[in-house]
Amino acid sequence: MSLSPLILERPGRWRLFGLVCIVIISFLPALPLVLAATGQAPTDLFSKFQGFLPLLLKSLVLSLSGAAMALCLGLFAGVFYSLYEFPGRKLFMFLFLLPIMVPPLLWSVGINNLATVPALGYLPLHGPPAFILVTVMVTFPLVTASTVAICSGLTSSQCDAARMASGEGRLFMLATRFSLPPAAVASCLGGFLMLSSPGPAMGLGIKTAVSEILVSFSALYDMRLAAAQCLLLSVSTLFIAILVLAAAGTRSMELLSPSSRAVEPVFHKRMSFLATLYSGTCCLLLVVFPACGLLIPAIAWPDVPAMVGTLSRTLPYTLFYAAGSAAVATVLGFTMAFFMGRFPAARFLGTVSLLLIFSMPASLTALGFVYAGARSPAWTDFMFRSPLAVCLAQGVHLFPVPAVLAARFFGSMPQSWPFAAELQGISLGRFAMRILAPLASVFVLTGFVLTLLLSAADTGTVLLIHPPGAQNLPLAIFTIMANAPENQVAQLCLLYLVLASVLLLLVSAVWNKGKSWKPA
């Protein structure tokens, strides 16, 4: 007996059950560690936390300051992109997205290199200000992309009505206000991404909470302390995430809205000029300027043999970790989106879960794998102590990215499709293979490549659980950063930047092609 396509449109408790199962799967790796960490005596913990708490506070202040600045900048960039046609519009978006697709560590290397240029001595390119700048760079793409996604929920007629009633400036402000709550959630997530990334802080020579966790784990060999510190970091991020989500309310669900009636950008002499000026300035400050820090030393003193040697040694693992994580994340993400369907309650619950999962530090899951690996029988090594462990750990952390894309796909699918398929006698399998799979392939591929880039950019997880001798490229950069010559580090960073750009170009090409598959 074949299943009916009507299952796609059927509500029920099984959807909630499926959602809960996936959320449990994503938290499962960290669970034994969390239990072990919370089982310690409070007095013992308090004495150990004395040095950690100020660091945590400092990290939170720095990350959230950067996130707030990125929110201010990215929100306007996203609204300009959504509402107006201007020269270089698509190129600017491509460049805006680049910083989040490479490890933040690269940008800290670039800024460090710029700080040594005597002519730039007057700029605050050291310590905390530099860390805030990197946070702005990494968070800005998230805010911009989410603003564009939200604005795609606006229709052309809504915009025309606002234009005719109160003019272009008022429309711009209305669109900004409309996008603010979900963009604030996105900026918060960007801040958390930096909070849990050890690379930039170490690259810039400042101590943060996550670098302290790494010290506890790899220098003091105190697994429980590292776990407790990581747990405290997670509780802090979750608390802030819940506050922001509560403030954003159901508007955060707009991230999953379909964009079939999206507003078309228009050319407006004054606003298009402003958009070009604004986007160009943001691009110069947040992408071109830090990239120069990588470009100048790499070109001035090239060391090709060293670069080729490192690349050939790390490329297989870089690809394996990234592709493996992306595959795990894509499968989990699409399963989650299937359970969410188009039902408001399931979508709300799913959105909140996804945002909370994404706001958890990746190092918590990674430490969970280390902890479980140390206490599991030898036959489980393939799961906890092999390159596969990296894929699983990153996959369960990053699956919210493909899940959001998949939820947008299921949301934009007309309700009448499964109905028509059922009446035509088409089975669920045939419907999925002949109709859904070809149409979803754009979303699957985009989700896969985005997760691939994000997982490759996450040095923290790889650092904690990679097997000996199985380094990827970002980790190799992280390892040689302190000792190798500046040009060698810079050219590896630049190489990574080029590879990521090529992949990002592929995503945008696929995405643009996919736009032709709109419902008739």
Place this chain on the structure above:
Amino acid sequence: METGIGFVLKNVSLGYGGKAVLRGISCRITPGKRWGILGASGSGKSTLLRLVAGLEPPDNGEILLDGRLLSRAGRIKVPARKRRISMVFQDLALWPNLTALENVTIGLGRAKDVKARAKESLSMCGISHLSNRYPSQMSGGEQQRLALARALATRPSYLLLDEPFSGLDIEIKYSIINKIKTLTENTEITTVLVSHDPFEVSSLCEMIILMDKGRVVETGKFAHLLRESGFALLRAFREYLAGTEFF
């Protein structure tokens, strides 16, 4: 199973989130005729059609076809695919990644004559020359004909039309209505058109079910009800026809 009875709905009710959409509907759709379900927006017409098609079960009541129980409270006994029903949806539900021919063949299983049947169906609707085009490469009227061809290809006993003419200009609309008339007369397919537009219903239907706020108000011959009924939509239509000086 007795033929000739058609669909019988007994005290059918349905609600979403505690809000009643259909309230104790009882009516009969006899075979071999062209039926219309007329009512204002939100009166429950499309929901009623979905229940008849078997896409949803009712909360209460029973739906029978020729004496055979199809659905009862919370349960679909005979799935939609086994009811010999086809439907043309308001948004047409054409699959954008399939050509016109593939849109039709996909529902015909793996039989040998699938292509021939699909081509025959496209030809009946006058779009056989467009069989290799994608829906996005067709005009609104051509898409409408494709949706009709797809519905007819499965050789249904009942053809359900859920406001499929909205958004079409009057020339295309009435050419398609005439096409449906001719095709259903030749093939003895029972047609059920859901619409809020008395013009469309008057052009196609002989029998009519009038719906208001989830209830069936009146049932009968269209010509008779047009003269006698106090139903707001029909009264307005009657007054309009009386006042028109075009002819």
